[in-house]
Amino acid sequence: MAAETGTPTTLTLKSNDDELFSVAESAAILSVTIRNMVEDGCAGGVIPLDNVDGKTLASVITYMNGISAIPADEEKKKSYRDKFLSDKDFETLADMVLAANYLNMSCLMDAVSAKIAQVMEKKSVGWVRRKFGIENDYTPEEEAAVKEEHKWTFEGVETDDDN
Amino acid sequence: MEKAKRDSLSIDRISDLPKDMLHRILYFLSQEDAVRTSVLSKSWRYIWCTRPNLDFSDIEFNGNKQDFPSTVDKTLQQYYDQGLSLEKFRLYLSLLGKDYSYHESVLLLHKWIPLLKAMGVKEFCLSILFDHNPGNTDMPSVVFKAESLELLHLNRCNLGQNIPENIPFGRLRVLRLSNVLVENDVFERIISSCPLLTTMSLDGCKGLKTIKLEKKIHKHLKHFIFINLMNRTSENCSIEIDIPTLETIEIMGSEISTTSLSWS
Numbered sequence: 195m196a197a198e199t200g201t202p203t204t205l206t207l208k209s210n211d212d213e214l215f216s217v218a219e220s221a222a223i224l225s226v227t228i229r230n231m232v233e234d235g236c237a238g239g240v241i242p243l244d245n246v247d248g249k250t251l252a253s254v255i256t257y258m259n260g261i262s263a264i265p266a267d268e269e270k271k272k273s274y275r276d277k278f279l280s281d282k283d284f285e286t287l288a289d290m291v292l293a294a295n296y297l298n299m300s301c302l303m304d305a306v307s308a309k310i311a312q313v314m315e316k317k318s319v320g321w322v323r324r325k326f327g328i329e330n331d332y333t334p335e336e337e338a339a340v341k342e343e344h345k346w347t348f349e350g351v352e353t354d355d356d357n
Numbered sequence: 358m359e360k361a362k363r364d365s366l367s368i369d370r371i372s373d374l375p376k377d378m379l380h381r382i383l384y385f386l387s388q389e390d391a392v393r394t395s396v397l398s399k400s401w402r403y404i405w406c407t408r409p410n411l412d413f414s415d416i417e418f419n420g421n422k423q424d425f426p427s428t429v430d431k432t433l434q435q436y437y438d439q440g441l442s443l444e445k446f447r448l449y450l451s452l453l454g455k456d457y458s459y460h461e462s463v464l465l466l467h468k469w470i471p472l473l474k475a476m477g478v479k480e481f482c483l484s485i486l487f488d489h490n491p492g493n494t495d496m497p498s499v500v501f502k503a504e505s506l507e508l509l510h511l512n513r514c515n516l517g518q519n520i521p522e523n524i525p526f527g528r529l530r531v532l533r534l535s536n537v538l539v540e541n542d543v544f545e546r547i548i549s550s551c552p553l554l555t556t557m558s559l560d561g562c563k564g565l566k567t568i569k570l571e572k573k574i575h576k577h578l579k580h581f582i583f584i585n586l587m588n589r590t591s592e593n594c595s596i597e598i599d600i601p602t603l604e605t606i607e608i609m610g611s612e613i614s615t616t617s618l619s620w621s
Contacts, residue, residue: 328401330397330398340402341396344393346419346420349420
């Protein structure tokens with residue numbers, strides 16, 4: 195579909211490690227941050243995205259292209275998002291959620307947040323710590339006290355010594 | 358399956374995320390999964406306390422069921438006292454009347470609903486199952502004063518004349534009544550107060566003689582479900598629907614007669 199002004203506009207995005215990416219404006223403006231730059235006329239040359247690295251930006255652009263190719267059908271968009279995130283590891287998800295926040299893409303941010311939440315669901319504290327590399331800085335006494343305070347949340351979850 | 362090495366992180370990325378992003382993640386967790394994150398590390402201790410939603414269901418409550426009301430009560434009061442913003446509140450009560458007396462339950466609702474109203478909760482889902490014979494238990498009228506309700510599911514109760522005249526259900530989208538005893542005038546009073554209703558489900562309701570739905574009042578209604586499997590010969594209910602934009606109608610019953618049916 196050709197834009198009224200002629201050929202579809204392409205934007206050049208630059209990651210913080212100096213990789214350049216071409217992306218159709220119609221897909222890129224899914225990011226409110228980029229859309230605002232376009233509307234303010236700041237998108238003529240290269241758009242620097244100082245908080246996103248090349249690997250993450252490549253992934254976000256794949257998402258932008260994929261989702262903007264789907265017509266207004268929430269179900270199909272949702273299944274695209276699920277599929278898109280299904281093979282991402284946690285490191286990538288953490289990068290994506292930060293990038294989505296910086297680029298102001300609420301649909302991607304919600305999808306990634308929900309995906310991370312899904313990983314934590316019904317899992318023991320020990321499992322979540324290991325999965326996300328969270329260091330336990332409580333003393334055993336402090337930890338026992340916090341657990342005691344919320345005793346009701348510790349029944350029916352996996353035990354801590356599972357691997 | 359991913360390899361174990363790739364599956365676990367050595368650097369903690371998640372704890373470094375800004376608080377509002379952690380809230381976003383916790384938003385998608387059940388209440389107990391969210392609360393349990395307080396044990397992860399010191400920086401996680403109070404993150405859950407300020408997430409923008411609360412989600413309580415006594416079926417999913419793992420602790421002693423007797424402690425459920427006080428847990429909800431304590432948490433709600435904490436949000437209120439600290440002036441925290443609460444966007445969404447989900448409360449599923451299915452054991453009322455089993456573990457707590459009807460009187461206790463009513464007192465709790467009388468306390469909680471005004472609190473939610475005062476906090477300006479945007480989305481409020483309430484599902485109540487009174488485990489009594491219908492007709493014995495009048496639904497407290499305070500439920501019908503919860504302005505921010507978007508979903509209301511009532512099960513096994515009696516909607517009597519104590520239901521207020523003016524019901525502020527301007528946001529209600531889903532209304533489900535199951536095994537509810539409700540007279541026609543009260544029913545009309547309720548449904549005429551819900552202009553945004555998209556789904557109406559009536560299952561095993563008694564006392565209804567006619568259901569009349571018009572596009573003038575329910576222009577957003579998409580789904581209508583009416584189920585009456587109890588073989589009560591004396592109770593007939595006639596249903597008239599004039600809403601061209603309706604998408605699905607589901608009617609189940611032991612005896613159904615159709616007088617006129619026209620699709621546009």
